[in-house]
Amino acid sequence: MDPIADSAPRPLRLDFYPEQRDRDEGWLETVERAVSSGLGSAVRLLHPLAIRAELARIRRRGRRLERLHEAALDGERRETRAALRRHGLTPENVRRGFALVREVSKRELGLRHHDVQIRGGLAMIRGELAEMDTGEGKTITAALAAATAALAGVPVHVITVNGYLARRDCETLAPLYDALGVSVAVIEEGMEPAARREAYGADIVYASNTEIAFDYLRDRLVFGGRQGELRRRLRRLTGDRDLEERLVMRGLHFAIVDEADSVLVDEARTPLIISRQSNPEDEAQWAGKALELAGNLARDVDYKLIGDERRVRLTDRGRETLTRRTARLDGLWASPIRREEVIHQALSALHLFKLGDHYVIHDGKVQIVDEYTGRLQPDRSWSDGLHQLIEVKEGVEVTGQNLSMARMTYQRFFRRYRMLSGMTGTAREVRGELWSVYGLRVSRVPPNRPSRLRFWRPKVRSHADEKWARVAASTAREVARGRPVLIGTRSVAASLTASTALEAAGIDHAVLNAENDTEEAAIIARAGEPARVTVATNLAGRGVDIALAETVTAAGGLHVILTERHDAGRIDRQLAGRAGRRGEPGSVEAILSLDDPLLDLLQSPAVRRLARFPWGTYGLRLRLFDRAQRRTERAHARARKELVRQDRRLNTLLSFTGGLE
Numbered sequence: 129m130d131p132i133a134d135s136a137p138r139p140l141r142l143d144f145y146p147e148q149r150d151r152d153e154g155w156l157e158t159v160e161r162a163v164s165s166g167l168g169s170a171v172r173l174l175h176p177l178a179i180r181a182e183l184a185r186i187r188r189r190g191r192r193l194e195r196l197h198e199a200a201l202d203g204e205r206r207e208t209r210a211a212l213r214r215h216g217l218t219p220e221n222v223r224r225g226f227a228l229v230r231e232v233s234k235r236e237l238g239l240r241h242h243d244v245q246i247r248g249g250l251a252m253i254r255g256e257l258a259e260m261d262t263g264e265g266k267t268i269t270a271a272l273a274a275a276t277a278a279l280a281g282v283p284v285h286v287i288t289v290n291g292y293l294a295r296r297d298c299e300t301l302a303p304l305y306d307a308l309g310v311s312v313a314v315i316e317e318g319m320e321p322a323a324r325r326e327a328y329g330a331d332i333v334y335a336s337n338t339e340i341a342f343d344y345l346r347d348r349l350v351f352g353g354r355q356g357e358l359r360r361r362l363r364r365l366t367g368d369r370d371l372e373e374r375l376v377m378r379g380l381h382f383a384i385v386d387e388a389d390s391v392l393v394d395e396a397r398t399p400l401i402i403s404r405q406s407n408p409e410d411e412a413q414w415a416g417k418a419l420e421l422a423g424n425l426a427r428d429v430d431y432k433l434i435g436d437e438r439r440v441r442l443t444d445r446g447r448e449t450l451t452r453r454t455a456r457l458d459g460l461w462a463s464p465i466r467r468e469e470v471i472h473q474a475l476s477a478l479h480l481f482k483l484g485d486h487y488v489i490h491d492g493k494v495q496i497v498d499e500y501t502g503r504l505q506p507d508r509s510w511s512d513g514l515h516q517l518i519e520v521k522e523g524v525e526v527t528g529q530n531l532s533m534a535r536m537t538y539q540r541f542f543r544r545y546r547m548l549s550g551m552t553g554t555a556r557e558v559r560g561e562l563w564s565v566y567g568l569r570v571s572r573v574p575p576n577r578p579s580r581l582r583f584w585r586p587k588v589r590s591h592a593d594e595k596w597a598r599v600a601a602s603t604a605r606e607v608a609r610g611r612p613v614l615i616g617t618r619s620v621a622a623s624l625t626a627s628t629a630l631e632a633a634g635i636d637h638a639v640l641n642a643e644n645d646t647e648e649a650a651i652i653a654r655a656g657e658p659a660r661v662t663v664a665t666n667l668a669g670r671g672v673d674i675a676l677a678e679t680v681t682a683a684g685g686l687h688v689i690l691t692e693r694h695d696a697g698r699i700d701r702q703l704a705g706r707a708g709r710r711g712e713p714g715s716v717e718a719i720l721s722l723d724d725p726l727l728d729l730l731q732s733p734a735v736r737r738l739a740r741f742p743w744g745t746y747g748l749r750l751r752l753f754d755r756a757q758r759r760t761e762r763a764h765a766r767a768r769k770e771l772v773r774q775d776r777r778l779n780t781l782l783s784f785t786g787g788l789e
Contacts, residue, residue, distance in 0.1 A: 145347075145379040147544040182223070182250065183243050189227035201235075204228060205308060212280035222253055225276030229308065233268065236303045244576045245269040251571035252549040253277065257388050257562060260573045262553040262702065263673070263709025267297050270384050270551060271304060278310045278331035283381045285545075286334045289390050289670055290503055291317055292648060297386075298334040305332060315339045317507070324376040337391045338507075341400050341541050343376050345534050349402065350374045380545040387670045388550030389698055392566060393558050396538045396768050401511060405528030411516040412526040414460060414470070418513075419520055421453060422474035431475055438763075440475040442468060470513065477517035484621025485725075487518065488643060493527075494519050497620060497642045499695070502665030504642040537775045539565050539768075553705055554698035561765065565772060580685075581708025586718040588749035590740045595721035596629035599689055602717060603635055603661055610683040612660040614674070616703040617641075618692045618725075619665065626663045626691060637661035656680060666694075670702050676712060685713035693718075693726050693753050695760045722749065726756045 196204060208228050212221050226241075226249060234240035241249070245265055248258035249272030260266055274284045288294045298314040305312040313327035315335035324343060327333060333340075385391050425431055430446030442450070447464075450471055454461040461467045481487065487494050488504070494515065496505040509515040509527070519526045542548055543566060555562065559570040589595040603613045615630075615637075617623045623641045630637045640651045640662060648667060655662045656676040674686060686707040694700050707714030722739055730752065739748050 145375065145377070146546060147380040148546050179247060179250070183246055186223050186226050186230070186246055189223060190230055193227055193231040201231065205232075209279045209309065212276070217253065217277065217280055217282075221280070222250075222276060225279055226250075226272050228279075229272050229275045229304070232307050233271065233304050236307045237268070237301075239265075239268055241265075241268065241272060242576050244573050246272065247571075248551060248573045249273045249276075251573065252384055252551065254571075255547050255549050256569045256571045257385075257550040257552065257555055258571050258573050259555040260551060260553060261575045261579065262705030263712075264553075264573070264575060265710075266386065266551045266553075267300060270297075270386065271301050273549065274332050274384055275305060275308055275310055277382050278305075279308065283378055284332045285340060285381075285383045286332060286386065287337050287340055287383055287391060288334065288386045289336065291336045291339065293386070294334040294336050294339075315343070321376055328377050337385075337395060337538070338505075341536075341538065342402065344380070344541060345400050345402050345536055347375050347377050348536075349534050382547045383542065383545045383549070385542070385548070385550035386552075388552045388562075388568075389555050389558055390552070390670055392538070392542060392550070392568070393561060393768070394696065394699075394764075396565075397764065397771060398538070399771070400536045400538065400541065402534040403531050404533055406531055408526050408528045411513070411529050412520060415474075415513065415516045415520040415526065417457075417461075418470045418474040419478065419517060421450065422471050422478055424453075425449065425471075425475070433479060438480050440472055440479065442471065473512055473514050474517050477514060477521055481514075481518055482621075483522065484624070485619040488620055489522060489524060490643065492524055494522060494524060495642075497665075499618075499666075502620075502642055502667040537771055539772055540775055542566060554701050557696075557698055557761075561768070565768075575711075577711030579708055580711060580713045581704070582713075582715045583704075584715060584717040586720065586750060588746065588753070589719070589721045590742070592625075592721045592723040595691065595719055595723075596625065598719050599626065599691060600629050600633035600635060602689060602719065603630065604633060606687045607635065607659045607661060610658045610679060611685065611687050612656050612658065612674075612676070612680060613662070613687045613689060614655060614703075614706055615661070615663045615689045615691060617663065617665055618694060622692060623663050623665050630661065630663070635661055637663055640664040640667050642667070656686060658683070666699065666703070672706060673709065674706055681712060684715065687714070688716045690716065690718040691720070692724055693720065693757055695726070695757070695764060697757055697761070720749075720753060722752075724753070726760065727752055729756050729759060 193201065193204065205228060208221075208224050212225060215221055226246060230241045230246070244260070245268065248260050248264075248266065248269040251258040252270065252273035253276060258266075258269070260269065270286060274286055277284050286294075286297065288297065295314050295316065298312055302312055310332060311330040312332045312334070313330035315324060315327055315333060317339065319327070328343075335343075425446055427433065430443060430449050432441050432443065434441060447468065450467060451464070454467055460470060483489070485497070486499070487496050489495075490504065490506075493506075496508050496510070497503070498505055510518070513529055516526055516529055548566060548568060550568065555570045556572075562568045562570060587598060589598060599615060603615065606613050615626055617626055620641045620643060623639055627637065627639050638651050638654070638661070640648060642665065651662060651664075652672055652674060654660055656674045658677055658679050676686060680686070688704055688707045690700060690703060704716040707716055735748075735752065739745050739752060
């Protein structure tokens, strides 16, 4: 049985701006996909035997390449490229390409792919998601699939969670791609359209999910909305001669998504919107009135906060109060639907969005902090007037509201790639969603070396000040042993609180959060030094490799302290995975408190008071955190599912109206 032949990608036709047609499944397609998933799982019972045979073939070919001098290897490269261009990604050509990339990597980077990395590369070239433990070298693993596809003439997009990782990975692998005769480029924030167009002309393009998705949406505006291949060809043949000069991308051929669960699942709740701005003075006027009205409503009488779903709901009494207080106002306040929508947003701005957690004030502007990556999002703003309400709330200059010109969800965007694959260390919790939404099967790849990461018994304190005192004490103990310590927090505000606690204990440390992310590379470069203490938000989570000094390994490796639980357990596992990478020693310790904002979602004050009792409540405290996290994960999953349904309904409407996506 040939594991590549079973699921080998069909040759990708290089049409003008190719992309996959939308798959808006009905019930029959859903049943068909479920049956296909079951059959695929049954076939994979034989997969381990087949993959071992495949690895042996690639290794045999690799041993032959090891004996070649440079001129002979260059000849092999030309022959392999010709075979891939002529016959495509056949099983034999994939083996040939992998063996070549592996050997060139050894000569150019000093790194030869080991078996588990080859397994990950094979999963990606089949259009699957490779789940590999943190520290297993996913960056160089992706190069196997990316370079082989590029040698076959297939343009490749390697998509990361942020621009820093895109630039880092591109620079790391550039010598390998150059030696293979494959061009590579990176898309960065602030690039002009001409520079972007040139970069997209490369064989392999590295970019963040945000940059690449918005470039595609801007190209949709150039096309004028929903257009098929035939209509695009007609536009090229008729009056629109400069069409290609106004586009920046070449279509959606093959995507390899790094940290795929973050990009395809966590980010999927955020729709992609290109907009124009309204008049800031008008926005300031209605937003100020909305906050005044909302601030005078009574909680649990006029409105209720629904914590686990992070939304507010007006009561019947609240609607009556609002109607009475706006009776003499005109404009949007005369419409019951519009005024209730505005007050919903105003209540959200007042009670659900907090400075230091969800946004910061930077350069006199409200800037969103991404809850999953901890990074500032200066080009993003909340929709439906929420951003303007928060600007008025914080007393900064009010900007114009973004009025939608084009809109698309991440789910629809990534489903349009002719071939989609990815890699991550945390996919098992969302494998069902990845399959149902994207048709993306998860392939588990075992670690190259057994993990030596130790998880210490979690500690749950009654109050936050007790927690931070314990964090400082634990940090001092590990520093005395010569170990570096990474302290993880959810928000900018929490990172500053941790810093204050460490200062009080006389512990020297560095802080990495959205307010100083320009220093990220320098802080991470030193985070593995002996006795080095780093406080960080999720900036130090996904994709970050903390290199350890030799003396650190002997002392026990990196020690990670988790001070809060995240909305998804996968994010906690990503931060924990900064320690114990590549078989190195390391340890993880969770130090929590019952003041954690995550527990606010439970709305069970009596149980929380009971949990504060100092004896015999340890198990109850942990169960509270587990319950709150599961509830939040379910709420987010429901929100993503509803977004997919709304997207399909909107797409159906647009098919009749001819409007923009």
